[in-house]
Amino acid sequence: MWNVVALHKALDNSPASVEMTHYLQCIIKAFETAFGDPVQFIMSISPGLYLDARCASYVGQIFCEIAMNAIKHGFPDGSRGHIVTTLRRVGDKRFELTVANDGAALDLKTVPPSGFRALKDLARQINGELHIEPMPKGMQVRFRFTAYQRGDEVVA
Template sequence: MVHPEESRARDPLIERMPVARDRPGIAIGIVAALVLSALFLRFAVDQGLPSGFPYVTFFPAVILSSFLLGVRWGSLVAVICGLLSWYFFIPPLDSFALQSGGMIALGFYIFVVATDIAIIHWMQLANAKLRHEREVSRQLALTRELLFRELQHRVSNNLQVAAGLLSLQKRQVRDETGRAALDEASRRLGLIGRISRQLYDAAGATRSMGEFLQPLCADVVEASGRTGIRCTIEVADDTPLNADAAVPLALIVAESMANAIEHGFRDRDAGHIEVHLARDGEDLVKVEVRDDGHGLPEGFSIEASDSLGLRIATMLAEQLNGRFDLVGGKGTTARLVLPA
């Protein structure tokens, strides 16, 4: 976060032009060059101009000085140029005497240069305000990103802590069924914690399904401890990930992969799992987890199975208004069909 004193010091609305503020010598040099150039140019074109144009070369000097150096220096140049024009080019020449026509010309000059200086000043204020607002927006966006990352990190850490507590509690449970249940609960909590880190990118935008599934599958294989298992992702038609469906989708894919590793590759050190994502018609998305393992046993049915993971996958699919099936054959295919 930017300190308030630092923010005020950098506020473009209260800053002056660097040359005028920090190097007045350079500003004086610029003013002198603009005034003398305007005066010499006016003398050079004097013979070719009709009467009534005493200020024609002085207006650019006023505009440039106001734009480059600010209102104060522009006003000073306007006064100097006005006096020079009055003395040298408004009759009676070489005099500050003023006739009625000269008064009208001088009034016209004052009106024009005052309008020019005011317009340039307002434009500079508007540009400074715009730069200031852009800087504030940039700081807010940076702060939002930092807070989002911190929140994402804390949620994930809290889930990982809960998973660790369950693992510690398992040591006090002697029943094998209870220990296995605590192991599964700890694994699922740890998985949800990792999912929360992967759900959004650094800018806070949701990822596509293909981007989301790649690290998820790598995590599941790594957590299994089976170094011979290979997992590949094939995305035929990617689609943006619905944030509300991310965790259920990830759990279904993770349960399907865990089921393949535990049962499909039973008594095997190596195997291949393929996660395939594609559209199924106009309104559906199909995610398939295919393995080259042992396949389903004869007469297998999800409804009759006592696998908690498969029951969870079926329930989560129903919550997403989709369906989850296991298809036998050469290996096993876990198929999830969801509304697009």
């Protein structure tokens, strides 16, 4: 997982835009290396989606937090399952990251108030909205944020 930390730190100092398919694939590879076989990651990202480095770093951190929670709570006994990630444009300058898993169902009434604090704090830092939706199997987290265009680059 140190590879993911290094990746985020490198982005923090980068003025460039980041191609999100490659970036999230690198993070997922680090997860697969760290946690092995039980959980399969499935990813669908709109082609040619670039975000500025700062925004990409936040999206990556939010993805990592959601994926870690899914592995820890959705598949606590090492059971097999899936984590499905999508990143897409949902409006002129609106984007949505969705991460869903088919692990154990989550009862939000049993989650302590601090349970999603890190996610909510990250989302707030780039004026994003976080929606946590329990499902019969697993849960889905949607993160929506607004970006603006600078040349060919989308900046949040």
